[in-house]
Amino acid sequence: MPDEHAAGGAERILAISDRVWFKVKVGEHRGAGGRIEAGDCDVSHQWWLVAGGLRRADSKEQDFYGSLETECRRAASGTSAAVNSDHLLPQEIDSLRFTAEQAALGVIALQKAVREGIADSAHSGAPVEATAGRQRLIIWVKSGDADTYLAISAEGFLDPKEIAIILDAVPGMTADDWAIEPGEVLGITPDVGQLVYSAMIPPEVLAAVLASVDGDLE
Incomplete structure (x- = not known):
């Protein structure tokens, strides 16, 4: 219109x-x-x-x-x-609904950026930088002999709710699967204003992330 x-x-x-x-x-x-x-x-x-x-x-x-x-x-x-x-x-209910819709779109965009970063790093084997909203992310997927590790560094406005949204972008993972890293991990060293989370990522979880990104691109 x-x-x-x-x-x-x-x-x-x-x-x-x-x-x-x-x-x-x-x-x-x-x-x-x-x-x-x-x-x-x-x-x-x-x-x-x-x-x-x-x-x-x-x-x-x-x-x-x-x-x-x-x-x-x-x-x-x-x-x-x-x-x-x-x-x-x-009316007021319409305004509240509009605000909720904008928040939902922000969640979708942030989690999409995380999954795309995971997919890009999995394909390249190198760390990938992504920006979504107020967050600057560094994502690195690194495979060993039998295990695959995922590290996500968040920098910016570190609201605990936004951190939860970032980590929840990885399907099949719970809060207990993640560890916050005080020092260097997978070549990522936390700097001032950064938080680094890491986890072992099961093959089926990585496959689900890659499939979801491929589906977005189709």
């Missing part, structure tokens, strides 16, 4: 005139959305989808845009306005 609006192609819902709402059409699905302006409500100034339904061309009463117009006219009943769409504005 923002791209359509910038290109001049967004179609306004003319029947709801108290605010600027645009039509959203995907297959038989219909929606109403727009940019929430400062002062409208306590949310970030973002584009929001504020209502949705289905197209019913044979019945104005059941068609989404017809029903939405009736709803907004009913909301204005007893006032001098023809329509009122205040109830479509994002």
